[in-house]
Amino acid sequence: MAPTPQISAVTPPSSLWQRFSSFVADKKTLVYSASAAAIVIVTGAGIYYVKYQDKPASPPAGKRKLTKTEKRKLKKERDREAAKEKKAAEEKQEAAPAKAGVPEVDLDTLATLTDKQREEYSAQFKSAGNDAFNSKSYEAAIDLYTKAIECKPNAVYFSNRAACYNAVGNWEKVVEDTTSALALEPEYLKALTRRANAYEKLEDFSESVLDFTAACILSEFSNSQLSTAVERVLKKSAERSAKDLVQTRERKLPSVTFVTAYLDSFRKRAIAPELAAAAEGTGNFYLKQGLEALEAHDMEGYNVALAAFDKAVELKADDLALAYEMRATFRFLVADNEGAMTDLLASLELKPSVQAYVKRASLHMELGNPVAATNDFDEALKLDADSPDVYYHRGQVRFILSDFAKAAEDYQKSIKLDQEFASSHIQLAVAQYKLGQVATSMATFRRCVKAFPTSSDVFNYYGELLLDQQKFDDALEKFNTAIDIELAKTSGHNVLPLINKAQVLFQTKKDVEEAEKLTQRALELDPQCDIAVATLAQLQLQQGRVKEAVYYFDKQIDMARTEQELIQALCYAEAVRTQLKLQEKYPQFAEKLYNMGKMAA
Numbered sequence: 001m002a003p004t005p006q007i008s009a010v011t012p013p014s015s016l017w018q019r020f021s022s023f024v025a026d027k028k029t030l031v032y033s034a035s036a037a038a039i040v041i042v043t044g045a046g047i048y049y050v051k052y053q054d055k056p057a058s059p060p061a062g063k064r065k066l067t068k069t070e071k072r073k074l075k076k077e078r079d080r081e082a083a084k085e086k087k088a089a090e091e092k093q094e095a096a097p098a099k100a101g102v103p104e105v106d107l108d109t110l111a112t113l114t115d116k117q118r119e120e121y122s123a124q125f126k127s128a129g130n131d132a133f134n135s136k137s138y139e140a141a142i143d144l145y146t147k148a149i150e151c152k153p154n155a156v157y158f159s160n161r162a163a164c165y166n167a168v169g170n171w172e173k174v175v176e177d178t179t180s181a182l183a184l185e186p187e188y189l190k191a192l193t194r195r196a197n198a199y200e201k202l203e204d205f206s207e208s209v210l211d212f213t214a215a216c217i218l219s220e221f222s223n224s225q226l227s228t229a230v231e232r233v234l235k236k237s238a239e240r241s242a243k244d245l246v247q248t249r250e251r252k253l254p255s256v257t258f259v260t261a262y263l264d265s266f267r268k269r270a271i272a273p274e275l276a277a278a279a280e281g282t283g284n285f286y287l288k289q290g291l292e293a294l295e296a297h298d299m300e301g302y303n304v305a306l307a308a309f310d311k312a313v314e315l316k317a318d319d320l321a322l323a324y325e326m327r328a329t330f331r332f333l334v335a336d337n338e339g340a341m342t343d344l345l346a347s348l349e350l351k352p353s354v355q356a357y358v359k360r361a362s363l364h365m366e367l368g369n370p371v372a373a374t375n376d377f378d379e380a381l382k383l384d385a386d387s388p389d390v391y392y393h394r395g396q397v398r399f400i401l402s403d404f405a406k407a408a409e410d411y412q413k414s415i416k417l418d419q420e421f422a423s424s425h426i427q428l429a430v431a432q433y434k435l436g437q438v439a440t441s442m443a444t445f446r447r448c449v450k451a452f453p454t455s456s457d458v459f460n461y462y463g464e465l466l467l468d469q470q471k472f473d474d475a476l477e478k479f480n481t482a483i484d485i486e487l488a489k490t491s492g493h494n495v496l497p498l499i500n501k502a503q504v505l506f507q508t509k510k511d512v513e514e515a516e517k518l519t520q521r522a523l524e525l526d527p528q529c530d531i532a533v534a535t536l537a538q539l540q541l542q543q544g545r546v547k548e549a550v551y552y553f554d555k556q557i558d559m560a561r562t563e564q565e566l567i568q569a570l571c572y573a574e575a576v577r578t579q580l581k582l583q584e585k586y587p588q589f590a591e592k593l594y595n596m597g598k599m600a601a
Contacts (some may be wrong), residue, residue, distance in 0.1 A: 060075070110150060122151035123471040129160060137163045155185035159551055162194050174198035186588065189218050196229065205237035209578050214589045217582075220596065238570035246563050251334040252562045255528035257494055259302050259333055263294060265423060266355055266397075272319065283317030290326060296525050297492025297529070306330045313343075321351035324357065330362055335561045337544045354380045354387045365397055375399055392424050398425065404434040422452045426461045435467055441465065456482040458495045467500070476501065495522035501534065512543055530559040535571070546580050 129144035145161035162177035178195035196211030278284035290308030312323040328343035357380035395410030404408035411428035464480030483495035502515035537552035553573035560566035
């Protein structure tokens with residue numbers, strides 16, 4: 001597994017962006033729970049029941065008295081009749097349980113009413129509608145709220161009727177009525193939330209996120225259910241888009257920085273002598289070509305290797321196990337996890353090797369299966385109990401799982417077996433820092449500086465830990481050294497020090513212009529560097545250049561290597577587009593957001 005910044009410089013603290021994007025997950029797999037729609041508007045009267053009182057009639061004068069049998073028979077008949085009448089009355093009342101006491105009006109009579117009468121009538125219909133809603137007689141409630149609206153249009157009446165449509169799942173009508181409510185009262189939080197929920201049900205995620213975000217702003221980000229809703233809908237939208245993109249987009253290598261870091265996390269293996277004299281066009285020739293191309297440490301060389309290893313497998317190089325392993329390596333890098341797993345299985349069946357097992361462990365971790373990764377490390381150790389690669393990569397897995405003590409033990413074992421591998425020293429220092437052993441960590445880095453004076457990684461990671469301690473000048477010095485080392489190279493630049501320096505200048509001096517220049521320089525050196533693109537997007541937001549930020553977030557979508565990274569990038573892009581829509585569609589909410597940002601700054 002590639003050494004990655006574990007204490008990386010944080011995203012530039014933009015007060016505007018923090019409030020707007022705090023709902024979006026950063027580098028984590030998130031599970032969102034649905035929040036219930038807020039449907040209220042009920043009052044307590046309940047259903048009015050007509051009671052039937054039975055009063056037996058006295059016999060008319062002059063008539064004979066009825067016998068007891070006849071009286072019983074007559075009473076039974078009356079009771080049956082009374083029961084029928086009572087049942088009919090109850091059924092009628094059930095059909096319109098809350099209509100008792102409301103006026104009878106139609107469109108003709110409405111024209112004759114005064115404004116005061118209209119207001120009184122509308123209030124009565126609304127109250128009766130609440131009772132019907134409370135008793136779950138939604139059709140009756142809809143009719144009553146409609147009459148209230150006919151008497152006098154009111155945002156609450158539209159919103160209440162929308163609640164009825166919400167209860168019966170008529171989402172189009174919910175959108176229609178809440179839109180009418182918001183036209184009358186633009187900052188009606190309940191109507192805004194109901195419409196957001198309806199848009200979500202209709203899978204119009206863009207409009208749903210817009211409304212939920214506006215609701216968050218209106219409630220000043222105090223309602224956790226609304227913030228959860230923004231996360232949930234953004235994720236739904238991103239997942240739907242990601243599925244389409246994953247199926248259609250071309251697979252390509254990620255940034256030079258990423259590929260180099262991954263390849264350099266394994267000890268180099270010498271090219272077998274028999275490959276040197278391989279005839280052109282043979283499997284051995286392409287295997288040699290691919291291995292030699294790795295030494296270029298640039299995108300051109302990596303693309304040559306990608307094609308060469310494919311040909312080496314196709315033409316069945318003599319060391320077919322190595323050919324499969326190397327093709328699997330590049331399939332992993334282009335996020336073809338299924339192809340990589342197939343190739344690694346073929347390689348291990350032909351000739352088990354430590355690096356093949358370790359690479360499969362990395363793949364298992366990418367797929368979220370740490371148990372399978374651990375099993376592969378065990379198999380690798382059976383082949384070579386003294387392999388520094390196994391301990392280093394197992395340490396990386398344990399670090400990811402936050403078992404920093406075990407990770408440190410593995411890094412120390414790796415160092416004991418091979419003192420010359422800088423990454424093990426770096427990661428040991430980072431693990432010590434995570435364990436709270438700050439002085440020990442700093443001492444480890446000071447030793448690293450002496451042992452690896454030409455390693456930009458050593459200075460870059462050292463700077464990141466100093467930055468985390470807010471030792472800005474010391475961090476800046478380390479980043480500058482790392483930059484000098486990298487710029488002295490002819491190719492294969494690690495651009496992370498440039499980005500980290502940009503972060504320091506932004507945090508300490510608010511120098512957005514210089515931070516942007518440094519990040520642009522990083523992108524020139526490594527055009528596929530997604531970290532540079534993400535940083536530029538944030539810097540654009542900080543300067544209020546929302547459209548430019550959208551451009552960079554779209555670039556990040558194109559660069560995303562895995563489906564999870566793609567989902568994250570899509571979430572950010574949609575969140576920023578929502579901010580743009582807020583400015584266009586709801587300028588009053590955009591202004592509120594801006595003012596909150598100024599207060600928090």
